[in-house]
Amino acid sequence: MPQLPAPAYPADVLARLGADAKEVIARYPGSRSALLPLLHLVQSEEGYVSRTGMAFCADQLGLTTAEVTAVATFYSMYRRRPSGDYQVGVCTNTLCAVMGGDAIFDRLKDHLGVGNDETTDDGKITLEHIECNAACDFAPVVMVNWEFFDNQTPESATKLVDDLIAGRTVEPTRGAPLCSYKETARILAGFPDQRPGAVEATGGAGAASLVGLKLARGEGVTAARVVGPRGESPQDSVTHDPSPTEHLSSHDAPQQTSASDPANPAGPTAEEGE
The missing domain is CATH 1.10.10 (Arc Repressor Mutant, subunit A)
Known part of the structure; x- marks a missing residue:
């Protein structure tokens, strides 16, 4: 037919x-x-x-x-059916997943009563899991209409969607102010961004992204955040000021395993131990 x-x-x-x-x-x-x-x-x-x-x-x-x-139908940024005012995307790619992205996504599915690529009955929120958005140093990341909400937890992400549904003001971690999905689409079409403060909004590499550069320059590095097991709060760490002759690598870490996966220790290889 x-x-x-x-x-x-x-x-x-x-x-x-x-x-x-x-x-x-x-x-x-x-x-x-x-x-x-x-x-x-x-x-x-x-x-x-x-x-x-x-x-x-x-x-x-x-x-x-x-x-x-x-x-x-090729590009995921084009919706093929009606969606919510706010597109809430949870990164579930490798690093964000390890840091808690899967837990965040599962919590939001239960809290909102929707599955992947589904919209709440009030038309406010469309939830989806998304691929890497090049913000690994801020993992786990949630995006709302392509604006960043960094270092999220299941609790903070739940509050985020509750605020969106209630119409409360929500401020992205960095970048431009939040707007509706339709307004975002018009900006992506190439028309002027009319949001107050959008022109002045800036983003940049996070501290974790710059560690390698600082070490190469012989500068001291302060690790402001240490990853704890999933579900626990990050712990503050101690400032480390390497000497000019000291070369730090992942094998200099005091732990023998990733804190997020204690069941699978990953110590130095046999060759390195000889």
Whole structure:
């Protein structure tokens, strides 16, 4: 049975999106290159990339709907069905998982009553597990509409989603202020970020990322956070000031095993012990 044509946007919406699309397409020497930002543009209208949105993109760029669908279904940042005002992503890639990301994700599933890629009944929260977001020195990381919430625990993540549902102000750990998923999509389409303080917002490498650089320069290193077993609070550590001739490595650590996995000790290899 042939699929029915996608419904069109209302005339006023079509005119507004058409003007925006024209601005986006003009940025590129080839119109086809504008497909990714145009998908963000239609996502900013409905909160997801609908059949209507894909038909709009195809019409604007002279593509088939199959060509647009192939791109929209490839990238995970494009939602294919209605989602919440806040996209809450819990990193469950290797380091974040070891540091407690799995525990956070399980807690939020139970607390919100949803599974992966599902939305709460009130339409506020869509929960999903996400891949690495290059913030391993802040693990475990939770992202809300692509803004960072670092060094999370099951308790802090639970409070975070409760605040979002209640409409309380939530401040990301770093970067720009939080906004709705639709507003985020419009920014990703390439339109000016109107959030107060967004231009001044900055991010940067965390202290853990800079340890190697400091050691290479012969500088003293302060480890402000030591990983404890999952579920326990991090412990403060002691400042270590290596001498110029001292070369620290993972084998200089006082522990013989990862604190997060005591059942699998990992001491020096046989060659290193000889």
